[in-house]
Amino acid sequence: MNQTGHAAENRYSVDIDAPSSVDDLLEKHMDIMRWLNSPRMNTAEWHRLLQAAPRNIEDLLATEGYFSPTIEQSLETSTEGNTTRNRAKFTVQTGDPVTVQEIDIRFTGDITNQASGEKPEPAQLIENWSLKQDMRFSQDRWSSAKRGLLSGLVLQRYPNAKITNSKAEIDAASNKVKLMVEIDSGAPFRFGGLEVNGLQRYPRSLVENINPIKPGETYSQARLLFFQSELQASGYFNNVEVTSHTDNTDPEAAPIVVNVTEMQSVQVGIGVGASTNTGARTTLTYQDLNLFNRGWRFTNTLKIEQKAQSLNSLIRLPTDKNGYRDSFNADLNRLDIEGQTTSTLGTGVKRSWGPRSFEQTIGAAYLLEHVAIDGSESQNNYAATISYGITLRRIDNELNPTRGYLFNALFTSAPLDVMANGKFLQSYAKTQAYYPLTRKTQFITRLEGGIVSGADNAPATYLFRAGGDQSVRGYAYQSLGVADGDAVIGGRYLVTGSIEVIQWLTESWGAAAFVDFGNAANNTRDLKPVYGYGLGARFKSPAGPIGVDIARGQETGEYRLHFNLGVTF
Template structure:
């Protein structure tokens, strides 16, 4: 072999051929000589020792994937001041699973959940052996036991028998479930909130079968609340009596006050700034207050909110709010005073909200001017699902809204309004996402020109139809001013692809309009842009063409924030 002469201390470069994917990554992580590649200086004796060890390490790294007869050719030589360690690997055939025998015994032997885990065991007769699949199948049995409350479940037999003569494997598992446990009393280690409020977060009763998922949900609910900075839910198995497991919840309170200042920019709003104050615990029953001041070229707003937990379960809150806003987009001017009472609560996987809002708004939209007094009951239902809050590869958002007012009942105009919106994100190919968006709305009224711009439909801008100015699309009055409509139709399809880590490109087509009546007179915009996954959210820089307009003008759009 080349390189037998003594050479000064040098570096090492490893070349591994014949393996791909997980097998290659595992081999490189196992090879001691590969670790030295990051070192600037290695002695010749150490290089030769690690090189001699490498074939056995490669063979060991391949065993979890079912390869037990690899052929490995190795070579070591010096090139200038660098040792080149070269390995060519033929992993050979994989061991075949000849039989799988899984037996569940004990009190839970008849549970359908265990039968499902057995039937779905990843290794089947005739399949190629994978140690990861074997461990995954065992984990699923453990998970089933945790979900069903069999806390003493264990494998009394767990064998993966590999016969290198016949080059086959046999799986033999015996899983003893033991007795089924139940929830005991729940205690909270804290002194800032009334225990009755905390108990409203608990969605299980004492005596119900123990389920670890319920504990995870409790920890998540308390962690998502504004009250605590750290939450630890601990089942005390060692203190169980009569198979009831007490649960201790260890809580560290957040600071009682939170202050937040922010600045930003969007092509719809221009530069913007905001300042928020949150008083997280005004008393032991969890009341809290929020205040915000925000300003941009098109909006000046001040708002306050007082939030009262209702003690009817997690997420049930009554919010009393009041605020003032001056809104000056290019199509309208309005000054609005808004007072509202909102009751929010979860309904299954949905968030349900009922509201009663009084709105006093002086407005000018084109040639329409007036003062609207509106007492509006309303309701909404929303749901957001995402595998990642900041940059989801799979997710969706759906929202439905209903509101209205009756003239003579606290209002000087009548209307009924419905709106439905949704967004879908799916990964089509590695690093390539499809984003589809739909926004539909309709208003039933014969007094549209008596209604303020906040009730009418407009579209155009960063979040609707790109290529057009914010709220610039809609029916026009006799002077050609955009005054808003009764109907909203907006749709969008977008593809984005990551080019390098945290940076990507996108192409899109948007179509939509605000209309007096339902028709398909939609304005269209197409374009492309770049994406940057920044620490504060996804930054989008888009250039769009208003293809429905004469001359097909271009417009730049800049937005920052999550996709959902």
């Protein structure tokens, strides 16, 4: 490597001949390299830096575990006209790196009297020590190992833990180092009461009921972060910070401190867009986050699309003290797809509970439906239903998952003839799995299925069709189902799936190849899958993955554009 600088009629340059493992370190951090282009560089400063350079190199190499380097220095001076050129060269041999010979980790404080089986366990902390015996020593690794050891205490039970003594004894002759760390755990802490700051519009109970931490619970940073994420996800706050006071406080009752910045309670929005499923879209939204001054969330949404129109009203109550999340809805919808026009009026109630990793719901709903099929008589249906659903989320990242799986199952029943056209049970399940084949190659698979058992005249809303962005790409939205003249209507059976491989070309952009399959039918004999396959582009956005695909339907021979945003679970 070579760097050149100049001042007045003197020009200065430095060559460093060193192994590639330390070349960048020396180029960036040697004092003489940083001064080359300084206007203050002169002959006196040049010679001062040259004299200090060998020691400077030794200090930098020591941070990477090299304590016996060989350094050769040479200097050339030449004159061309009015310009004097000064060139220095450093040839560096690092020698053998220092490796860890012994590790001595000592604990003091209350952790030495901790009951057996309580976490964090000193033996486990020592086991997790990252700078193992015979590993190459470096200052970064040494510092990282100490931070990791301290974090093991600070994040759980002992928030005031501190390193009281540490040293690395280096034997340059044998290239070995002995490490010693002494850490004082301090007192174990438990959580106490709740302090809430920043509430003006919403009731304090809104925060209290979301709080998963009970007084007397062992201190855990992970629990504070979980509480913070739940508050942020509630939709009431622009900003949330959850901490605990552990200085000059009772270790048996460390207060939990919540600082929030509230969102405006009334919000009005308008949006335009397009879907490759239902066409151009205009959306109007009115939202009141504090209905009746009780923290009830009232959302009214008018959506007008080319193939679908809807007016939806939803009231969501804050999480109660038992962790239940209740909601009420009323919907008016019209969908004109594949020769079938379905108009519905519905209302319902739902209760959800559990964390996002294992969420459960029960609900009750009433539906009035009018169905018009091209070339057939229109039909009116109605049904009072009850439902139960579960959703499992086991993924490494909610927005852009790379590993894990998602699973959703929903069972909806019309149990009484007197309150429906006929009794029926709709069973539906969907799963999606993510697996990294390599650091840059990702495998995604999806499978969904559904069955409607019972009455042959179940409302069309509860029957199944396939095709479109989130179903079988290469086919029009809900174009796969039961043929009825020139129309396609829903069937009692559904199976769809997908296999996809994404090759990430950069941290944010990738290319995808996929094969989709599936169909809907009224009996298993007719449930013959059709296939779609294609290529696409992927982008990791802050709102989740964005996908644009070109897919060919093998059955039709047609190519279709598909657009996807986010993870639909």
